[in-house]
Amino acid sequence: MPASAALQRHPLSRPSPSAPESGGPFNHPCYRQSSAPPPPPGAPNCRAVSLSLGRWLRTAPGPFRCHSQARCDGAMLALALLAAILGFSDPVDDFDSGPPKGPRLCRFFGPMGEWHDGASVADWQLLPDPVAGGRFMRLTFLAADGTAGCGVYFLLGPEAEDLSPTLSARDLRRYSALSLRMRGAVPDAQAILIELTDGDARHVLVPLPRPSASWAELAIPLDVFAVVDLSRLRKIALVLPPCGAATPSRLDIDDLALISGEPAPSSDDALLDLMERRAWEFFRDGFHAGTGLVWDKSSTPHISSIAATGFGLAALPVAAERGWLKPQDAVSLARRCLSTLLSAPQGEAPDTAGAHGFFYHFLDARNGRRFGDCEVSSIDTALLVVGAVACGEGLADLPGGADIREMAARLATSVEWPWMLDPSRKVFWMGWQPERGFFGSWDYYTDEALLICLLAASSPSHPVPPDVAWAWRRERGSYGGQSLVQTYCGSMFSYLFCSLFIDLRNRTDRHPTDPIDWWANARAAALANLAFCRSQEKDFVTYRKGRFGLSACLAPGTAPWEERYDGDYGALPAAVGPHHDGTLAPYAAAMCLPLFAGQDNPALTALWSFWRDCPRLWGLYGFRDGCNLGRTDSPADDWYASDYVGVCQGPLILGIENFRTGLVWKLTDKSPILRKGRDALFK
Structure with a gap:
């Protein structure tokens, strides 16, 4: 006009x-x-x-x-x-x-x-x-x-x-x-x-x-x-x-x-609903219109992360159940994504989507092929598969949903787990590249290794014996009155990625001499993470007012406007470190919510403090990936991440939803494939 x-x-x-x-x-x-x-x-x-x-x-x-x-x-x-x-x-x-x-x-x-x-x-x-x-x-x-x-x-x-x-x-x-x-x-x-x-x-x-x-x-x-x-x-x-x-x-x-136009949240459930819904909108916007693959970060829409895609698939039945997405749209998105993955070229050439059923860590969202020189990743493939299976179970009763469950089962069946196993040590490789072969190994406890072993034992076509889960080291450490089997860096996510999908409450593993309750272990790790932050709050403003969540996330870069991904943030106990600089990730606190269900919940306290005391942390998709306060005497130097990352938004959704309803656990418990692996590793 x-x-x-x-x-x-x-x-x-x-x-x-x-x-x-x-x-x-x-x-x-x-x-x-x-x-x-x-x-x-x-x-x-x-x-x-x-x-x-x-x-x-x-x-x-x-x-x-x-x-x-x-x-x-x-x-x-x-x-x-x-x-x-x-x-x-x-x-x-x-x-x-x-x-x-x-x-x-x-x-x-x-x-x-x-x-x-x-x-x-x-x-x-x-x-x-x-x-x-x-x-x-x-x-x-x-x-x-x-x-x-x-x-x-x-x-x-x-x-x-x-x-x-x-x-x-x-x-x-x-x-x-x-x-x-x-x-x-x-x-x-x-x-x-x-x-x-x-x-x-x-x-x-x-x-x-x-x-x-x-x-x-x-x-x-x-x-x-x-x-x-x-x-x-x-x-x-x-x-x-x-x-x-x-x-x-x-x-x-x-x-x-x-x-x-919405009122600010005034109750625990209102805050969690707002956080979960906004995090879902990250995935709603992140499914590529052509391939259905999910963006890695909101600033790089043409780069897809297969782990983020797994979390996005698992979030579809959550969004449909809560009325944030029409059921038919959930089925359509899942079909588009799984069709791309099932038809993507596999092989040991460098320009495929993966090899032997595993996928490259990052794919070009426009064509579903390897992005850059990244690796074929065992853990990212595991997160993709378990998310797809959860999605299939969650949509199975909807019109057209039976096809989604069948497609997810085909994806799980296609992974050749023995190919990624080092037979001499019975531990899985972290990755493979056509330019260098296999590298890295899951030889030290992390919940990621636990998830890989569970899926390998679940495979209908290429199973690996469950005793591979007893091959990696289990070293104990203690901090703040908590004794636990520690992960290498003490990062909060490394205690919970398997438990986000599989209900491990009241279960111990079948290790012949050292059975572990990994759910109780994760709870002890969360309390240690909180205790470590409290012990450091004099020097790090971000750790005050009950905030905790030392975990992999975006971190301050060299210049004030730069940021980088730091996967080594963690708390004691840990095999190395601890590596920390005052940066906290709200998603890490959200993942911990189910650990304290039915009792005074320190994760809720932390999330309320992020909401009330860190207003610049909130944005389009809810809490941004991380923040670091009080770096100097000037508030101008407080740092807040500008971006959102799929492997952080997804755990936030699953942690909140399992705390509220246990929905994701119920979905994976319905899967015969996943029950096979769970029962092989746990009692």
């Missing part, structure tokens, strides 16, 4: 000498009458919404009342306060990630950038905020006359069109308002507009108040963008139309966010 129409209709607008007239010199597409399809049926008229909002602002109670149209600019500040009281927000861009200049992704994992036309200029950089912490964006611009002006944009998903349909245009109907912080020095005549564009190119512009030298928090109700389809939103932009200024102006923006 023309900008002049937006300025006239929006109730928070005020007259501007630079307001463009229809047919004037503005030729940027956002100023033209849209030729896109009409609004969806039932969408309210923008003028009616504006009048309704204007009436509300003039009749609202207390500090939110605006007695005249001229005072409605101030209502944006009041709405920001109201939103802070009533709900919580998901950042579109808090400008804390990415380099100070150059290509970067916003928090919805689409590109952010500037645009300008003709003689107009727009240049941005990210600067540290020594007071509030993190960084903000400084935009230096000159919106020259005779042009379409300039601005910055934020795409709400990747630009590629072959990904999940939910990524090409976001459903924002659960949000009530768009908020931001703003300050600057701009000419009186300079208009500042927020533009929303949907998947059909419908767009609406809404003016913002003129900024002052101090930070102001604003909130714009999404109702005023009624012409756009909020169920399919594609882009948010800051538009600076020309105003005749001869010198550049400065505008600072921070904390661009969408305010949820």
Whole structure:
């Protein structure tokens, strides 16, 4: 719609000498009458919404009342306060990630950038905020006359069109308002507009108040963008139309966010439901539209992790059971994914999907073949197989679901476990590459090795004797009053990956001389992890207020905006280390929830502390992968991961769901294949 129409209709607008007239010199597409399809049926008229909002602002109670149209600019500040009281927000861009200049992704994992036309200029950089912490964006611009002006944009998903349909245009109907912080020095005549564009190119512009030298928090109700389809939103932009200024102006923006229309969680179940649902949305968006393979990380949508794919498959029946996904869609996604895996080329050539039924750690999500020079992985294949079997059992009773169970069984049957076994030591290799052969070995206790041995003993076609589970070392250690069989690095995930899928409560293994209750062992490891964090909280702020969860996760990089994956984070007891630097992973605490069911639960305490005391940790898919607080005296140096990782989001879902209902355990318990391996190893 023309900008002049937006300025006239929006109730928070005020007259501007630079307001463009229809047919004037503005030729940027956002100023033209849209030729896109009409609004969806039932969408309210923008003028009616504006009048309704204007009436509300003039009749609202207390500090939110605006007695005249001229005072409605101030209502944006009041709405920001109201939103802070009533709900919580998901950042579109808090400008804390990415380099100070150059290509970067916003928090919805689409590109952010500037645009300008003709003689107009727009240049941005990210600067540290020594007071509030993190960084903000400084935009230096000159919106020259005779042009379409300039601005910055934020795409709400990747630009590629072959990904999940939910990524090409976001459903924002659960949000009530768009908020931001703003300050600057701009000419009186300079208009500042927020533009929303949907998947059909419908767009609406809404003016913002003129900024002052101090930070102001604003909130714009999404109702005023009624012409756009909020169920399919594609882009948010800051538009600076020309105003005749001869010198550049400065505008600072921070904390661009969408305010949820949901109330903030006030009970344990509400918090867990919110966390689990948001983590599921990572997988909903991560199933590739063509192959059905799941992305490894939200920032790399064309790289699939087969372990993340296994977790995504296991999450499908959870999502269907909870009503987050239509049952027929769960069956369709599972069929697409399993069809790709079952038809993918296998062999010892370097350009296949795997060898001898095992799969490469990473696959190209577009074609299902090896990505880069990664290895054929025993543990990642195990996570894929057990997730597929759980999925098959969970969908078996749905229309078409029997096929999913049969396909999952075929996938499990195809794995040639003896090929990955070192016969001289009776331990499994970690991986194989055509360029180097076998390498690494599972010769020290970890729950991953336990899962591999259980699946190998389960195989209908290529079984391995269960005594391979007695071949790796079982070394005991103690910390914080807890004695247990330790893992190599003491990382929390390494005690729980098998137990996420297989119910090991009240069971001991069949070791002839040293039987172990691995469930009790994991519980002792969680208490030791908590005790270790408490012992270090004087030096590491992140470990305070009951927070724990030293486990593999994203970690701070060399530069403040860089991050890397660190698989060695852990606590005592451990064979090496402990390796830690103040970084905690919320998913690790979530995995521990079932360990303390029916009693005072330290994992719940930790999750509430992450929620209440680490607000910048929350984002589009729930808690991000990790955080590290108090690294220096400046809050600007607190670090929060910018990304989400499939092998962390999946354990969070399974840990929460097993704590709430035990659903995943019930599904794997129905599988004759998995029961065979469980009963061979456990009593």
